[in-house]
Amino acid sequence: MKERLQALQAEALTKVEEAATLSDLQDIRVAYLGKKGPITEVLRGMGKLSKEERPVIGELANKVRETIANELDAKKEKLEAAGLEKRLEKETLDVTLPGRPVQVGGPHLLTSIVEEIEDLFIGMGFEIKEGPEVETDYYNFEALNLPKGHPARDMQDSFYITEELLMRTHTSPVQARTMGEYKGNKPVKMICPGKVYRRDTDDATHSHQFTQVEGLYVDKNVRMSDLKGVLNRFAKQLFGEDREIRLRPSFFPFTEPSVEMDISCKVCNGEGCSVCKGTGWIEILGGGMVHPRVLEMAGYDPKVYNGFAFGMGPERIAMLKYGVDDIRHFYTNDVRFLQQYHKA
Numbered sequence: 001m002k003e004r005l006q007a008l009q010a011e012a013l014t015k016v017e018e019a020a021t022l023s024d025l026q027d028i029r030v031a032y033l034g035k036k037g038p039i040t041e042v043l044r045g046m047g048k049l050s051k052e053e054r055p056v057i058g059e060l061a062n063k064v065r066e067t068i069a070n071e072l073d074a075k076k077e078k079l080e081a082a083g084l085e086k087r088l089e090k091e092t093l094d095v096t097l098p099g100r101p102v103q104v105g106g107p108h109l110l111t112s113i114v115e116e117i118e119d120l121f122i123g124m125g126f127e128i129k130e131g132p133e134v135e136t137d138y139y140n141f142e143a144l145n146l147p148k149g150h151p152a153r154d155m156q157d158s159f160y161i162t163e164e165l166l167m168r169t170h171t172s173p174v175q176a177r178t179m180g181e182y183k184g185n186k187p188v189k190m191i192c193p194g195k196v197y198r199r200d201t202d203d204a205t206h207s208h209q210f211t212q213v214e215g216l217y218v219d220k221n222v223r224m225s226d227l228k229g230v231l232n233r234f235a236k237q238l239f240g241e242d243r244e245i246r247l248r249p250s251f252f253p254f255t256e257p258s259v260e261m262d263i264s265c266k267v268c269n270g271e272g273c274s275v276c277k278g279t280g281w282i283e284i285l286g287g288g289m290v291h292p293r294v295l296e297m298a299g300y301d302p303k304v305y306n307g308f309a310f311g312m313g314p315e316r317i318a319m320l321k322y323g324v325d326d327i328r329h330f331y332t333n334d335v336r337f338l339q340q341y342h343k344a
């Protein structure tokens with residue numbers, strides 16, 4: 001029996017040695033150490049042995065079992081390590097290969113221009129204010145010196161929701177709201193960017209929805225020359241230091257006197273060309289000194305306080321600055337158009 005056990009051990013170890021895969025090992029384990037394997041069989045036949053032989057053979061059988069099991073485990077570890085090695089080799093990453101470029105988005109041209117305008121006025125001490133796009137008739141018109149039935153309401157064809165509610169036609173109601181918020185006893189220096197709505201037929205220069213930036217400065221002793229100084233800085237910073245500005249008399253119900261501001265045409269340098277329609281000047285924005293009635297309605301005493309206000313359309317400014325020929329490009333969002341203005 002001793003010889004039989006030793007022969008089994010030798011046989012099993014050779015097979016373990018030769019095993020090439022994990023499943024080979026599993027087969028060997030079942031064949032030699034399984035319930036129906038030869039070692040179990042030997043142990044089962046122990047009853048026939050003499051008293052003296054029994055512990056000796058028992059011990060040997062256990063030893064043989066252990067040796068085979070240990071060898072199986074060791075070989076299993078070896079095969080697994082080799083397998084991992086192989087897999088790593090197969091799945092190697094070449095980190096020196098050039099990558100695939102990722103498409104990165106950027107801000108919309110309109111967003112960029114509004115942010116540029118905001119930065120510019122923040123630099124001059126203005127704060128940014130916002131107001132609702134669905135506005136009351138009171139703030140959109142009445143508080144701006146446009147009572148019901150006033151002919152100048154026709155200048156801004158409106159989308160009414162009810163008799164008293166409409167889509168704001170300009171950002172000027174935010175003037176009235178901010179002055180109201182400040183209760184008539186402290187200076188106001190704010191700009192308000194936002195969307196506005198008018199009943200216009202869309203074409204290359206008109207849109208039923210567009211953007212405005214409104215500015216307002218109320219304090220004691222504000223003069224028209226302050227307005228001119230601020231607008232001059234704005235125009236030069238945005239369009240170039242070599243631009244000139246000029247103010248022309250105009251009319252808005254909420255400012256008196258009212259002006260329109262032109263900048264000298266960049267294309268012809270003021271000589272006159274098709275872009276400026278031969279005048280050498282391009283209209284940029286409207287403004288003026290806040291009407292005393294508007295101050296009064298917002299709770300400011302027009303004998304103590306006065307101010308200036310102005311309003312502009314960032315679409316128009318972007319069109320002039322970047323030579324965009326159709327306002328609809330801002331809203332149709334053709335990626336080929338937008339990508340041209342993404343800064344690297």
Ligand code: PHE
Binds near residue numbers: 172
């Ligand atoms: N709200 C005016 C408009 O939409 C622009 C403006 C604002 C003019 C402030 C003067 C002062 O046409």
